[in-house]
Amino acid sequence: MKKIAILNGPNLDRLGKREPEIYGSATLGDLEKALRAEFGDRASLEFFQSNHEGELIDRIATLADTKFDGIVINGGAFTHTSVALRDALLGAHLPAVEVHISNIYKREEFRHTSLTAPACTAVITGLGLEGYHAAIRFLLRA
Numbered sequence: 468m469k470k471i472a473i474l475n476g477p478n479l480d481r482l483g484k485r486e487p488e489i490y491g492s493a494t495l496g497d498l499e500k501a502l503r504a505e506f507g508d509r510a511s512l513e514f515f516q517s518n519h520e521g522e523l524i525d526r527i528a529t530l531a532d533t534k535f536d537g538i539v540i541n542g543g544a545f546t547h548t549s550v551a552l553r554d555a556l557l558g559a560h561l562p563a564v565e566v567h568i569s570n571i572y573k574r575e576e577f578r579h580t581s582l583t584a585p586a587c588t589a590v591i592t593g594l595g596l597e598g599y600h601a602a603i604r605f606l607l608r609a
């Protein structure tokens with residue numbers, strides 16, 4: 468069974484609790500349930516959310532050391548700011564798909580730049596939570 472990690476960055480623990488017009492009304496718990504329902508019999512899924520850059524970086528290093536097969540990452544706002552997160556992804560040498568719930572290109576200009584995207588195999592933006600499903604489907608075929 469492939470081991471896939473789903474990493475979520477800052478403020479994504481607030482999903483479904485604020486700004487439903489941008490991010491929808493489902494919570495992170497709802498997302499985990501939906502992903503386990505679709506992939507639970509085919510993949511071993513690990514979920515991790517942190518509001519702290521260093522914790523995300525440490526987790527990525529552990530995923531590499533424990534030979535995970537793929538990473539789905541929504542780095543939240545760190546996407547646009549974190550060279551350290553990019554370096555962690557590059558250093559992991561694992562297939563990674565960057566997911567954004569909203570279409571970052573339809574939003575403020577500062578969201579148009581992703582520092583982490585070049586360290587990923589692919590980017591999915593604007594599909595809502597469906598983006599996480601699509602990312603795992605891709606990683607399971609890759």
Ligand code: CA2
Binds near residue numbers: 567570
């Ligand atoms: O669209 C995405 O998934 C983002 O990664 C979400 C980040 C944002 O900084 C990125 O530019 C795009 C923000 C996550 C904040 O999530 C919240 C969810 C519900 C309520 C409040 C914040």
